[in-house]
Amino acid sequence: MSLKLYHFPISGPSRGALLAARSIGVPIKVEIVDLFKKEQLKESFIKLNPQHCVPTLEDDGFVLWESRAIACYLADKFARDDQLYPKDLERRAVVNQRLYFDSSSLYVKIRAICFPILFLGETEIKQNLKDDLNTTLGFLEQFLSGNKWVAGDSVTIADTSIYSSLSSILAVGWDISKFPNIERWVKDCASLPGYEENEEGAKAFGEAVKKNLKQ
Ligand SMILES: N[C@@H](CCC(=O)N[C@@H](CS)C(=O)NCC(=O)O)C(=O)O
Known part of the structure; x- marks a missing residue:
């Protein structure tokens, strides 16, 4: 499994995706994209996410952004049970x-x-x-x-x-x-x-x- 979160700690949405991942308990590699240095505008990052925002998730080639969509995806795929994101x-x-x-x-x-x-x-x-x-x-x-x-x-x-x-x-x-x-x-x-x-x-x-x- 190779799960990576492009993250900037000052960003509330980015922290939201990471906080969800921490509750889910899934191992995730965090890569900092420094928005103050405009690193989100690097060609390589725009190639990954044309909307150039954090958080952005990469899961074995699957790329997803929008913090709450990331939280839903991680909970559906990796949570131990359905408490964090109920199936009901x-x-x-x-x-x-x-x-x-x-x-x-x-x-x-x-x-x-x-x-x-x-x-x-x-x-x-x-x-x-x-x-x-x-x-x-x-x-x-x-x-x-x-x-x-x-x-x-x-x-x-x-x-x-x-x-x-x-x-x-x-x-x-x-x-x-x-x-x-x-x-x-x-x-x-x-x-x-x-x-x-x-x-x-x-x-x-x-x-x-x-x-x-x-x-
Ligand atoms: N609705 C998005 C908001 C994402 C967002 O606006 N991220 C900002 C930081 S708070 C960002 O990456 N800005 C840099 C840019 O858009 O170039 C989410 O919840 O993920």
Whole structure:
């Protein structure tokens, strides 16, 4: 088996794919693509992934990108059982809903705040972007009401995906004290395999954002 993940630790989506792989427990070779050095634009990488983004997975010649698609693929192919990505139609549908929620809502709101600060010279977070993210966190708070994990009683790849997104903005110093279910779940996420590795990348992300923020 030769499984390789092209990865950049500062990237939330990239950490999401790796955190899923760590929970699945599949051995995976990690190759760093330094986005700050524009390594994703190297000819060899564009040949592999014309969309030149991380994470990108290579599995014996099969190439896949999009962090959540990678998590689903790895769970389906390598997980010991179906807990992380249930086969039951309805339970899987809820996991998928949470994954789409992350990809189309939570991650998007976090990116809308951080991208302009990291790359466009913005030094403040606009109030409407703060409100947008807090509204979205309100939905996550509801998903976690009466549930230990975001899609029910057991940990799934929805947790690894959403946690990797959320950990980026937590590292910027986001206040989640109004969301007690999220606070409790964030503490529980410390039990995820690969948690420390994720925290390191999130911390570097948070520092890069905070450096550009007006104090
Ligand atoms: N929706 C994608 C987002 C991937 C993405 O935008 N990756 C960024 C880093 S966060 C990237 O590789 N950017 C470099 C580029 O597009 O050239 C996923 O979840 O994998």
